[in-house]
Amino acid sequence: MPQSVLSLQNAALSLEGNAGRVDILHGITLSVNQGETLGLVGPSGSGKSSLLMLMGGLEQATEGSVTALGQDLTGMDEDHLARFRRDTMGVVFQNFHLIPTMTALENVATPLELAGHKDAFARAEAELDSVGLSHRRDHYPAQLSGGEQQRVALARASAPRPQILLADEPTGNLDEANGAAIVDLLFGLRDKHGATLVLVTHSHTLADRCDRVVRLRDGRIAEDAQKEAAE
Structure with a gap:
């Protein structure tokens, strides 16, 4: 049986804003x-990024449970969550989040x-080389x-x-050419390290490369489609 590394059970997320909950x-x-x-696909505002944040413990579920690698993220404090992410997860954002003074x-x-x-530093040099940026x-x-900034983030x-x-x-x-290069690198890094990959995307091309696609609508799962294995 395949081993589950991420599991959500009846997970819900509510946030308090200026207009209320x-x-x-x-x-x-x-x-x-x-x-x-x-x-993870769906229209803007459907909850894709919020779901990814729950999986990474960057947001805490207000109901239900979120488990990663057998650990209940909903029961961890912020320090424990930060250490857990550091030791087990890699996160790539749209806006790179690089430190400008480094x-x-x-x-x-x-x-x-x-x-x-x-x-x-030796490992960092090797990773920069693997994304074609040793010269930068x-x-x-x-x-x-x-x-190039997204390559550094990867x-x-x-x-x-x-x-x-x-x-x-x-x-x-990113433009189409750079986006395609980043996708190839992302899947290559997944293969290199044997990692489980969860990604939010509006790109049909990128979604088509995934083993499975979950479509969200209005904060709920509207479709969960497993790609058929090639014969």
Whole structure:
């Protein structure tokens, strides 16, 4: 039997805004197996990114449960969650989230140093090389193109060799050519480290590369489609 690495049971998310309580996700029950690639699709405002945030413990479910690698994320405090993400997950955002005062190499190496890896800079160099940026290692984010910044973000996410990779619209701010290159790198890193990959996307091309696609509508799962295995 496939091993589940992410499991949500009747998970809901509500946030307090200026206009009062906003219900974002409703009764999400979903399981993601080890090594699976899951695409989250749906119209803007359907809850895709919020669901990804629940999976990564970046938002806490207000009802139900969220389990990752056998650990109940809803029962963890912020410090425990941060350590758990650091040790088990890589997260890639649409807007890169690089530290502007650090070079590409430092952006990749610093999280490894904080996690206690003695080979942080050597591993960071290897990851930058794997995304084709060894020649840009000493450049700052402002000196890099959008595609190059996203490559640095991918290297940073994959350097700890995470068991789970989460990507929120990883090609959303890139042109078609750079977006296609990032997709190839993302799937290559998944294969390299044997990670489970969950990604939010508006791209039909990207969704078609996933093993399984979950479509959200109004904060609920509208469709859960497994790709048929090739004969």
